Amino acid sequence: MSQHALNQVFQALADPTRRAVLERLGAGPAAVSELARPFDMALPSFAQHLRVLEDCGLVRSRKVGRVRTVQLVPRPLKEAERWMTEQRALWERRLNQLDAFLLQQKEKN
Amino acid sequence: MSQHALNQVFQALADPTRRAVLERLGAGPAAVSELARPFDMALPSFAQHLRVLEDCGLVRSRKVGRVRTVQLVPRPLKEAERWMTEQRALWERRLNQLDAFLLQQKEKN
Numbered sequence: 001m002s003q004h005a006l007n008q009v010f011q012a013l014a015d016p017t018r019r020a021v022l023e024r025l026g027a028g029p030a031a032v033s034e035l036a037r038p039f040d041m042a043l044p045s046f047a048q049h050l051r052v053l054e055d056c057g058l059v060r061s062r063k064v065g066r067v068r069t070v071q072l073v074p075r076p077l078k079e080a081e082r083w084m085t086e087q088r089a090l091w092e093r094r095l096n097q098l099d100a101f102l103l104q105q106k107e108k109n
Numbered sequence: 110m111s112q113h114a115l116n117q118v119f120q121a122l123a124d125p126t127r128r129a130v131l132e133r134l135g136a137g138p139a140a141v142s143e144l145a146r147p148f149d150m151a152l153p154s155f156a157q158h159l160r161v162l163e164d165c166g167l168v169r170s171r172k173v174g175r176v177r178t179v180q181l182v183p184r185p186l187k188e189a190e191r192w193m194t195e196q197r198a199l200w201e202r203r204l205n206q207l208d209a210f211l212l213q214q215k216e217k218n
């Protein structure tokens with residue numbers, strides 16, 4: 001995943017409406033009107049949030065007749081998660097090394 | 110972790126300079142001047158990135174004499190990672206259910 005793609009995904013996740021939409025879509029695809037219902041927001045503002053999600057590839061939408069249906073695309077979220085998991089692995093290894101070093105020092109004294 | 114805290118952490122992660130700083134800090138604490146060195150950026154701009162990281166609790170800094178040292182604080186990153194992992198668990202369960210359903214339909218026919 002490119003730096004630019006990571007920027008976009010994390011930017012998309014930095015908003016509670018967009019996170020709530022992703023949480024809802026985890027349960028299955030939904031029509032835009034259904035997705036918008038829980039939010040006290042004008043439809044154009046809501047559509048803008050969907051556009052952000054679609055631009056970074058986190059969701060995909062399809063219009064059939066008058067109904068636009070939105071579904072989750074797991075891959076970008078997985079790749080952003082991978083960045084976080086890798087970072088955690090790195091610092092946990094360092095902390096373990098530090099622990100081992102401190103223990104060694106303690107045993108010496 | 111509150112919605113506001115999640116907003117802030119994802120916002121902080123949505124920038125390649127800030128991610129690179131976190132990656133570097135995974136290897137251990139560092140002075141601001143050392144952290145800034147790889148970036149072709151004026152120091153005030155770099156300091157602004159550090160402020161964003163510090164405001165959302167991803168790093169902590171301490172000034173001793175004339176040297177400010179920065180260290181990683183793993184917890185907010187862990188909690189943001191948890192949100193992502195939970196989402197993934199939800200949709201993977203749904204996809205598994207869908208698989209099972211499709212298999213069942215196939216066996217019926």
